[in-house]
Amino acid sequence: MGATRRRFTLEYRTEAAHGVIDSDRRVAEVARDLSLVETTPATWAREERRRIAGTRRGRADDPGHFCKSRSCGFQAV
Numbered sequence: 001m002g003a004t005r006r007r008f009t010l011e012y013r014t015e016a017a018h019g020v021i022d023s024d025r026r027v028a029e030v031a032r033d034l035s036l037v038e039t040t041p042a043t044w045a046r047e048e049r050r051r052i053a054g055t056r057r058g059r060a061d062d063p064g065h066f067c068k069s070r071s072c073g074f075q076a077v
Helices: 010-021 027-034 039-056
Strands: none
Touching: 010 027, 010 039, 027 039
16 A cells, blocks of 8 residues: 655645745755655745745735645645
């Protein structure tokens, strides 16, 4: 049997992304601290940077959608 796929809330993904964006810590450090594979917080940080950049341009992206990629664990709440 395979492992159960973990799901993360928007708040958790956003906090993890800002753990990378707002600090001098490497993605690997954040991933290790959160018991995640390295690509997960990297993807979340990339998506959060895009969301922030879109908001700064005056284009308010849908706040309910953090990342639509299946690989990041997106789940509409």
